[in-house]
Amino acid sequence: MNHKLKKTLILVNLGGPRTSDEIEVFLTDLFTDPFVFDLPLPEFLRLPLARFIAKKRTPKVKRTYESMGFGGGSPLVSETEKQAKVLENILNEKTTIDWTVKVAMTCGYPHIRDPEFERPNPNTIYLPLYPQYSRSTVLSTLSHLExxxxxxxxxxxxxxxxxxxxxxxxxxxxxxxxxxxxxxLNETEFLHFPKDKLTTDWTNLDLVFSAHGVPMRLIRKGDQYMQEIESSVQGITEALKSYGFKGRSHISFQSKVGPAEWTTPSSLSLIESLAKDGKFIAVFPISFVSDHLETLEEIGEQFKDLALETGAKSFIRIPAFGTYRPFMEYLAEKVLLADGSVNECLCKKMGGESLANCRFK
Incomplete structure (x- = not known):
């Protein structure tokens, strides 16, 4: 009797509250993470401050989620679950292995610390859903597992x-x-698929690649995030030229929280500047692979309103990948390769520091 080899893939994302009841838990997980809420304070001060900020921000964040139309929560978990289902099907089609794909979050539920998510090994593979390396996302994920x-x-x-x-x-x-x-694209596969019609040739647009910002404190610690974003945008822009793109590409950063110095230019300031020059603007969420608060609300509503109010000829939000088949197949290829050929500390190389239990020290 033949038994198929069984493997588990775990898709890891930052997370989001599935309902309004989970908002404070989500924010507490977010702000108590030392790789996200990185302050030059001892833990006995940083943690109470983080919990205080999470509690204080909950009512405001709750109102924002209520305005999105997803029952008071974020669609990020459910969108990641859709990606998991598609990836599971692809992996089972492409191999003779019996694949199960699960979803874990570093903030909120289902949390990566839960017992069902087992030790990483060739049969239990973790895929953080972040194209670019950052201390606040990838190193945070690795730290949870470590x-x-x-x-x-x-x-x-x-x-x-x-x-x-x-x-x-x-x-x-x-x-x-x-x-x-x-x-x-199949519009039914995307949340709030943009209905805006272009009033110019897309190949002449000003194309803004908007990434989630990070505090400059992380960059100064050795985070390669800005270089990762620049590499992505340069490569995508070159590839777009084969489709006839002749417009201008721009990099900007969104979602700043607090008074600290963050990566620049901000998406708001860049879009306002382009709009005042009467540009045709499109925004692609370069650091996100599924739509949620930052893409639907921040880009799709706030940035759009600002652009049109300050003189843009047009504004259009390009969705995140979601379950776009070529991207899902690409992720499947990456899973089958995993990190078997890695022989150096990526945390040190990309994030500026090794974790305590690093095998490459």
Missing amino acids: KKFHECPVGTGGYVPTFARDSKYHQISARFIFDFFSGT
Whole structure:
């Protein structure tokens, strides 16, 4: 009797409250994470401050989520679950292995610390859904797993590295943008699919690649996030030229929280500047792979209103990948390779520091 080899893939995302009742828990997880809420304070001061900020921000955040129309929560978890289902089908189609794909979050539920998420190894593979490396996302994920299992996942064969500098990722991103403007995407597969009609040739647009910002304090610690974003945008822009793109590409950063110095230019200031010059503007969420608060509300509503009010000829939000088939197949390829060939500390190289239980020290 033949038994198929069983493997588990765990998609990891930052998370989002599924309902309004989970908002404070989500924010508390977010702000108590030392790789996200990185302050030069001892833990006995930082943690109470983080919990205070989470509690104070909950009512405001609750109102924002209520305005989105997803029952008072975020669609990020459910969108990640859709991606998991598609990836599971692809992996089972492409291999003779019996794949199960699960979803874990570093903030909120289902939390990565839960017992069902087992030790990373060649049969239990973790894929953080962040194209670019950052201390606040990837290093945070690795730290959660390192604390749980007393070893860093990098080099176990159970971790999929980031892919911001991969030319195939650039090509798929360019194809997605082209498919969007060509009208060949299946609108029903996307949340709040943009209905705006272009009033100019898309190849002459000002294309803004908006990334989630991070505090400059993280960059100064060795975070390669800005270089990762620049590499992604440069590669995608070059790939877009094969589809006839002749416009200008711009990099900007969104979602700043607090008074600290963050990565610049801000998306708000860049879009306002382009709008005042009467540009035709499109925004692609370069650091997100599924639509949620930052893409639907911040880009789709706030940025759009600002652009049109300050003189833009037009503004259009390009969706995040979601379950876009070429991207899902690309992720499946990355999973099958995993990190078996990694022989150095990616945390040190990309994030500026090694974790305590690093096998490459």
